[in-house]
Amino acid sequence: MRKELQTNLQYVDVLNEWDPFHLKNGGYDTEIADTIQALHELDNPTKLAKRIQAIYEFSFEKVIPLESCLKIAIELLAIKANESCTF
Numbered sequence: 001m002r003k004e005l006q007t008n009l010q011y012v013d014v015l016n017e018w019d020p021f022h023l024k025n026g027g028y029d030t031e032i033a034d035t036i037q038a039l040h041e042l043d044n045p046t047k048l049a050k051r052i053q054a055i056y057e058f059s060f061e062k063v064i065p066l067e068s069c070l071k072i073a074i075e076l077l078a079i080k081a082n083e084s085c086t087f
Contacts (some may be wrong), residue, residue, distance in 0.1 A: 009084045048073040
């Protein structure tokens with residue numbers, strides 16, 4: 001369980017650094033939680049990117065380009081894959 005918590009904290013760090021709407025002070029807590037949930041459910045980068053795009057669009061009523069979402073999805077899935085290999 002401790003390893004899963006560390007992995008989730010890595011996801012949070014990556015998503016806070018991403019800052020797609022340049023809020024600078026965080027403000028993405030709900031979206032990050034929803035994205036991490038999606039990450040636990042999905043392994044396909046394109047599907048995850050579309051889910052991330054929808055999560056942020058729902059909250060901010062602005063569309064993030066899919067390419068940006070795909071880049072972050074790939075980064076998150078790399079962390080996920082790396083962690084699953086260490087168990």
